[in-house]
Amino acid sequence: MLSVEDLYVNYGTLRIIQxxxxxxxxxxxxxLVGSNGAGKTTLLKTISGLKKPESGKILLDGEDISALSxxxxxxxxxVQIPEGRKLFPQMTVQENLELGSYLKEAKKKRKETLAYVYxxxxxxxxxxxxxxxxxxxxxxxxxxxxxxLMACPKILIFDEPSIGLSPLLTxxxxxxxxxxxxxxxxxxxxxxxxxxxLKMADRxxxxxxxxxxxxGRAADLLENEELKKSYLGx
Amino acid sequence: xxxPILQSLFDGILMGGVYALAALGVSLIFGVMKITNFAHGxxxxxxxxxxxxxxxxLHVNPYVxxxxxxxxxxxxxxVIQRVTINPIINAPSHNQLLLTQGLSIVLENLLxxxxxxxxxxxxxxxxxxxxxxxxxxINKPKLIxxxxxxxxxxxxxxxxxRTDTGHAISATxxxxxxxxxxxxxxxxxxxxxxxxxxxxxGVAGTLLAPMQYISPTVGEGxxxxxxxxxxxxxxxxxWGAVAAGLIIGVVESMASLALGGSWSEMVIxxxxxxxxxxxxxGLFGRKTR
Numbered sequence: 354m355l356s357v358e359d360l361y362v363n364y365g366t367l368r369i370i371q372x373x374x375x376x377x378x379x380x381x382x383x384x385l386v387g388s389n390g391a392g393k394t395t396l397l398k399t400i401s402g403l404k405k406p407e408s409g410k411i412l413l414d415g416e417d418i419s420a421l422s423x424x425x426x427x428x429x430x431x432v433q434i435p436e437g438r439k440l441f442p443q444m445t446v447q448e449n450l451e452l453g454s455y456l457k458e459a460k461k462k463r464k465e466t467l468a469y470v471y472x473x474x475x476x477x478x479x480x481x482x483x484x485x486x487x488x489x490x491x492x493x494x495x496x497x498x499x500x501x502l503m504a505c506p507k508i509l510i511f512d513e514p515s516i517g518l519s520p521l522l523t524x525x526x527x528x529x530x531x532x533x534x535x536x537x538x539x540x541x542x543x544x545x546x547x548x549x550x551l552k553m554a555d556r557x558x559x560x561x562x563x564x565x566x567x568x569g570r571a572a573d574l575l576e577n578e579e580l581k582k583s584y585l586g587x
Numbered sequence: 588x589x590x591p592i593l594q595s596l597f598d599g600i601l602m603g604g605v606y607a608l609a610a611l612g613v614s615l616i617f618g619v620m621k622i623t624n625f626a627h628g629x630x631x632x633x634x635x636x637x638x639x640x641x642x643x644x645l646h647v648n649p650y651v652x653x654x655x656x657x658x659x660x661x662x663x664x665x666v667i668q669r670v671t672i673n674p675i676i677n678a679p680s681h682n683q684l685l686l687t688q689g690l691s692i693v694l695e696n697l698l699x700x701x702x703x704x705x706x707x708x709x710x711x712x713x714x715x716x717x718x719x720x721x722x723x724x725i726n727k728p729k730l731i732x733x734x735x736x737x738x739x740x741x742x743x744x745x746x747x748x749r750t751d752t753g754h755a756i757s758a759t760x761x762x763x764x765x766x767x768x769x770x771x772x773x774x775x776x777x778x779x780x781x782x783x784x785x786x787x788x789g790v791a792g793t794l795l796a797p798m799q800y801i802s803p804t805v806g807e808g809x810x811x812x813x814x815x816x817x818x819x820x821x822x823x824x825x826w827g828a829v830a831a832g833l834i835i836g837v838v839e840s841m842a843s844l845a846l847g848g849s850w851s852e853m854v855i856x857x858x859x860x861x862x863x864x865x866x867x868x869g870l871f872g873r874k875t876r
Contacts, residue, residue: 401768427770439765441758452754456770460751504769 360409387560430507442486453503603836610816612787618823628810634792664785698803821869
């Protein structure tokens with residue numbers, strides 16, 4: 354579905370992503386973990402078309418999308434739920450959701466998708482008419498997820514969805530991500546919460562200083578001594 | 588005693604409506620792009636000249652020419668944004684100020700070249716007599732202008748709040764990255780918003796055309812007024828701008844009645860200074876982030 358090949362990305366004169374390659378198969382869920390400043394967000398911005406790479410390819414269903422504008426990438430079914438949610442706070446929850454289906458193809462299915470989102474995230478239905486900015490952090494994260502789903506993604510990328518959430522809410526949110534995966538959507542989960550993220554995923558990648566330091570089956574990575582020491586504090 | 592005050596109140600509200608519509612454009616553009624359009628006055632003048640030319644050359648009634656003016660001004664705004672504003676969208680604000688100010692000078696001089704500095708006017712048969720209601724004389728073009736302002740504001744409201752494009756405009760103004768990630772083409776939305784703002788200026792120009800002399804520099808007076816009103820209403824708050832427009836209209840006409848015409852402008856600027864000193868976010872402005 355998505356494969357990144359030897360990607361290099363600069364931020365000004367700083368080389369942030371230094372030759373990253375990774376692959377996500379159809380229907381798979383992978384976790385990309387790494388500490389703050391490892392380059393996770395830069396990598397995601399590049400995949401979504403917000404930043405252009407220096408070199409390398411990003412293939413979505415075999416086609417290079419690295420030169421496409423963000424709207425074209427969304428239209429091809431790659432949707433990112435950004436870190437910090439980036440909602441439209443003065444607009445209602447429902448208006449936020451509806452804007453998720455801004456592009457033509459998704460707009461055609463707006464009604465059905467909205468019903469599906471409300472079924473999956475029933476709390477949002479009760480808050481539909483409230484300004485998104487008035488909701489709690491956890492609820493706002495749900496709106497962000499719902500808004501992403503409204504775009505009818507083939508692959509959904511979560512950037513630090515657990516940031517700022519209580520452990521209980523984090524569990525609920527991971528459960529929702531699992532449901533989305535089970536419904537057939539390919540998921541890429543980017544997290545600092547290494548243990549939770551790897552527990553859920555099929556495979557994992559560890560990003561360190563702009564390079565893939567480790568990769569493999571998520572269950573194996575969780576047993577890896579080096580990873581345990583650096584990220585899990587065991 | 589009461590009649591002149593009522594008269595002045597009416598005049599102020601009617602004129603304030605036109606200010607409100609023009610300032611709505613300034614505030615909308617600022618809200619979306621964080622750019623103050625100092626070419627707004629010149630664009631009002633462009634609207635006047637389009638209206639005048641349609642009237643003089645093709646005998647089109649100014650009010651009938653409105654749809655043409657709206658389409659033309661929207662397209663003009665869209666192109667101006669794409670060609671001149673978009674490249675400096677992230678530049679420091681003093682550069683943006685210089686650019687829109689420069690745009691204003693270019694537009695004025697273009698009008699000067701094309702139409703000379705001679706004053707022009709539109710006289711509409713049957714529109715020059717005022718309607719008399721209980722001793723208050725109501726100028727017909729002003730009354731019609733007010734009606735059109737109400738309709739235009741309502742139209743803008745529907746456009747911004749009930750359509751996807753409008754929602755995309757609001758989304759872009761508060762959360763650019765979030766909007767981009769939803770597939771909203773921010774550059775295109777900026778150009779559309781600028782087009783709507785310029786169309787508002789154009790409509791104001793059409794409505795003003797039958798009320799006063801038309802010359803290439805006539806927009807200058809409106810430029811500063813629009814800016815003051817937009818700040819007064821809270822830059823970016825378009826309904827604040829509408830309310831502030833009405834207030835400034837009334838203040839201007841009341842001051843003119845009480846102190847004489849030459850004082851009225853000064854009272855407006857005095858209020859502006861007071862607003863900047865004591866409530867710099869404007870009457871209806873939210874706290875700045």
